[in-house]
Amino acid sequence: MGLPKASCAQPHEQTVIITSGLIDFILHRMKSKGLSKRQLAVETGIGRTRMITCLKEAQDKRRPFRVDEIDLILQILEINEVEAFLASEMLSNSDRAFEMATGDADRLIGFLSEFIQGLPEVVIDLVHRLEGLEWSDIQPAYGRRLQSTLVKFLKKEFESAVALKEQAFNRRYL
Numbered sequence: 001m002g003l004p005k006a007s008c009a010q011p012h013e014q015t016v017i018i019t020s021g022l023i024d025f026i027l028h029r030m031k032s033k034g035l036s037k038r039q040l041a042v043e044t045g046i047g048r049t050r051m052i053t054c055l056k057e058a059q060d061k062r063r064p065f066r067v068d069e070i071d072l073i074l075q076i077l078e079i080n081e082v083e084a085f086l087a088s089e090m091l092s093n094s095d096r097a098f099e100m101a102t103g104d105a106d107r108l109i110g111f112l113s114e115f116i117q118g119l120p121e122v123v124i125d126l127v128h129r130l131e132g133l134e135w136s137d138i139q140p141a142y143g144r145r146l147q148s149t150l151v152k153f154l155k156k157e158f159e160s161a162v163a164l165k166e167q168a169f170n171r172r173y174l
Helices: 022-032 035-045 048-053 067-076 079-094 097-102 105-116 119-129 140-173
Strands: none
Touching: 022 105, 035 048, 035 067, 067 079, 079 105
């Protein structure tokens, strides 16, 4: 992970304000793995009381984690940097944050994480391979156009998946 590695016993480590969305996702992941705050404290070496105070359900009662503590927690819960970023963005800045935190956040974040990981390398390789294409040709506005194209593609793919599920249901029950 990109966060600095350090022993959580070092009191001089800088505390970080972690978005409520990331903490909510950590709590969600803990629940899905059947891991309590006390068990996570043991796994990470972070004090039990500190773990409990930092992971309170009520956002306004949470204490901030140190960078090294968050790094340990993300490692134990197998949350990569991309997933952490997505959780932070999606669950903190969305009108649907509660729905996602209690619903299928893990699936959506996993889906988007798989898509994003490695994408920069693919784009770099593509630019190098296409004769006549230069970095000055790449414009930020292309990102929005690509997003629109991708959404149309996903819509078709998801509609196909729904149709297949419906066909399977009809064959089985009708």
